[in-house]
Amino acid sequence: MSHHNSLRIINASVLDIAQGIILAERTILVRDGLITEVAESSSAAELLPDEEILDAKGKIVMPGLIDGHVHTLASTADLGGLASWSPNYAAAHASRLMKDMLHRGFTTVRDVAGADYGLAQAVEEGLFIGPRVVFGGKALSQTGGHGDLRARGSSFQDDHQCCPSISIICDGVDAVRKGARDQLRTGANHVKIMLSGGVASPTDRVDSTQFSDEEIRAVVEEAHAANRYVTGHAYTARAVNRGLRLGVRCIEHGNNIDDESVGLFVETGSYLVPTLITYERLKIDGVKNGLSESSHEKVDFVLNAGLEALARATKGGVKVVFGTDLLGDMQQYQSEEFRIRAQVQTPLEVLRSATLTAAELMSMEGQVGVIAPGAFADLLVMNENPLDDVTVLSAPDTSIAVIVKGGVVVQR
Numbered sequence: 001m002s003h004h005n006s007l008r009i010i011n012a013s014v015l016d017i018a019q020g021i022i023l024a025e026r027t028i029l030v031r032d033g034l035i036t037e038v039a040e041s042s043s044a045a046e047l048l049p050d051e052e053i054l055d056a057k058g059k060i061v062m063p064g065l066i067d068g069h070v071h072t073l074a075s076t077a078d079l080g081g082l083a084s085w086s087p088n089y090a091a092a093h094a095s096r097l098m099k100d101m102l103h104r105g106f107t108t109v110r111d112v113a114g115a116d117y118g119l120a121q122a123v124e125e126g127l128f129i130g131p132r133v134v135f136g137g138k139a140l141s142q143t144g145g146h147g148d149l150r151a152r153g154s155s156f157q158d159d160h161q162c163c164p165s166i167s168i169i170c171d172g173v174d175a176v177r178k179g180a181r182d183q184l185r186t187g188a189n190h191v192k193i194m195l196s197g198g199v200a201s202p203t204d205r206v207d208s209t210q211f212s213d214e215e216i217r218a219v220v221e222e223a224h225a226a227n228r229y230v231t232g233h234a235y236t237a238r239a240v241n242r243g244l245r246l247g248v249r250c251i252e253h254g255n256n257i258d259d260e261s262v263g264l265f266v267e268t269g270s271y272l273v274p275t276l277i278t279y280e281r282l283k284i285d286g287v288k289n290g291l292s293e294s295s296h297e298k299v300d301f302v303l304n305a306g307l308e309a310l311a312r313a314t315k316g317g318v319k320v321v322f323g324t325d326l327l328g329d330m331q332q333y334q335s336e337e338f339r340i341r342a343q344v345q346t347p348l349e350v351l352r353s354a355t356l357t358a359a360e361l362m363s364m365e366g367q368v369g370v371i372a373p374g375a376f377a378d379l380l381v382m383n384e385n386p387l388d389d390v391t392v393l394s395a396p397d398t399s400i401a402v403i404v405k406g407g408v409v410v411q412r
Contacts, residue, residue: 006031006048007377007407011057014038014371015387017355020348022060022387030377033406037373054409059401060385062351063369064107064131064378065393066358067334068273069252069323072098072133073114073164077282077327078290079200080149083158083165090164094119097331098130103412104335104396107378107405108132108368110189110323110358112231112252113139113147113166117186131405132376134362136231137183139167139192140176140219145210146198146233161186167194173218176211180222189362191223195232195248196239199282199298200291200327206301209239213246220247231273235302237261244268250361252323255279255302257309262316271361272318274310275325277337279303282330289328311344320345321361322354339394347390377407 007030014023027044029037037045075093076082082090094115101109109131111119120133138161141147147167150157159168161182170179180191193211197204204210211219216230223230224247231250232243237258240251244264250271254261257272265272282291282299313320322341324334341350355369362368367375381402384392392399403410 006051007054007404008044008047008051009054009056009061009379009381010041011055012061013056013059015060015062015385017063017348017351017370020387022385028061028371028379030407033377033408035371035373035375035377038371054381054402056381060382061371062380062382062386063355063371063375064380064403064405065105065354066108066110066322066369067101067106067131067324067354068110068321068358068361069112069275069325070101070109071114071166071325071327072109072111072119072130073166074327076290077200077286077330079166079327080151080202081290083149083163085164087162087164091119091122095122095128095130098123098128098133100331101334102130102403102405102410105380105393105400105403106131106334107376107403108134108358108364110362111135112190112192114164116161129410132368134189134364136190136192137186137188138165139194139233140179140183141167141169141194142210142215143169143171144203145169146194146196146201146204148203149201150203152203173214176215177218177222180219184222184226184228188228190229190231190250191219192231192233192252193219193248195234195243196236198233198235199295199302202292202294206298207236209236209242216243216246216248244270252325253302254313255305255309257312259312259316262313262318265313265318266316269319271321271357272313273321273323274306274313275323276306276310276340277333278325278327278330279306280336280340281326281333285330289330307340307344310341314345314349319357319360320349320353321358322350335394335396337394339391342391347387350390351386377404379404
């Protein structure tokens with residue numbers, strides 16, 4: 001991906017998400033993939049000889065979108081089967097899925113189980129076309145937990161780091177410590193643990209809690225030592241509240257949270273990443289995408305509670321991040337999350353969750369999710385204003401005119 005030396009976007013109406021306003025008549029200057037200046041058009045620096053010019057007249061320019069919960073390697077909903085694929089074959093599929101994400105306007109994604117340093121590096125070097133991948137490596141699961149995808153009669157689990165499985169199984173303080181250290185040594189941005197049962201796992205109950213207090217504390221301690229954080233998969237208030245009390249700083253899903261959860265989120269400054277579109281699609285498409293019948297029966301438990309949880313969290317002032325969690329061919333519905341959230345959140349609340357708050361969660365404030373000097377030049381030139389109606393983002397083919405990632409115009 002050759003970086004154009006320089007790009008100048010002129011006549012831009014810039015969407016300032018922090019202030020929730022449109023700044024008219026701006027010029028955005030890009031050098032070597034970074035934004036160097038956002039100026040009123042009259043005061044912008046002189047034109048350089050090799051500068052590419054993009055006229056955004058009549059359009060709105062916003063930061064590239066961030067999806068805070070994806071699985072770039074999950075090209076099937078049969079996650080157990082995925083573990084025995086050739087890593088090369090899995091990567092080929094991931095490359096297709098990531099390109100599609102980028103074409104929907106997602107310029108950064110946070111992968112919370114599966115993606116490794118190699119996938120992130122492939123995108124960074126332009127070998128794969130896709131969003132920046134902020135990865136956590138493999139999730140940690142207890143035996144019989146949400147990351148244990150073995151059938152009841154199977155005892156063998158291969159935790160080889162290059163298997164395309166999304167998790168490792170570890171039991172006991174020493175084992176989870178080593179598991180966390182192993183992910184962190186690969187450059188993981190976070191460590192993901194399973195705090196409750198889930199839908200895609202064969203042998204656990206959705207309403208179970210997983211790992212002991214000591215095990216959770218050990219993982220939190222290791223992440224903390226590396227200046228990283230722990231994110232936890234959890235549905236019930238019981239699992240969420242326990243995790244937050246033990247130092248887990250981000251919760252994935254959280255469909256069944258209660259008022260106590262909201263208080264704990266706010267008090268600890270923790271983040272919530274709801275993933276509502278995935279339940280809608282699992283209900284409709286799960287089985288034909290490889291989801292087992294027993295897993296399909298678990299969907300209802302979480303489907304209806306999700307929207308209520310998002311409303312409760314938003315009203316309570318929780319830091320909410322945009323996420324989708326789609327598996328297999330259901331990933332094509334990624335943008336529909338905007339339609340669902342718009343039912344209970346204002347356009348600005350949804351936009352912040354997919355830009356500023358997501359960047360803050362990943363410790364990338366000022367780098368992504370914002371149009372400002374020093375940030376990566378990840379920009380969407382919009383035909384429509386998402387500040388008026390955020391659901392325009394659920395139809396990216398018509399609402400997004402141009403996608404720029406790292407200062408390069410993405411060819412769709």
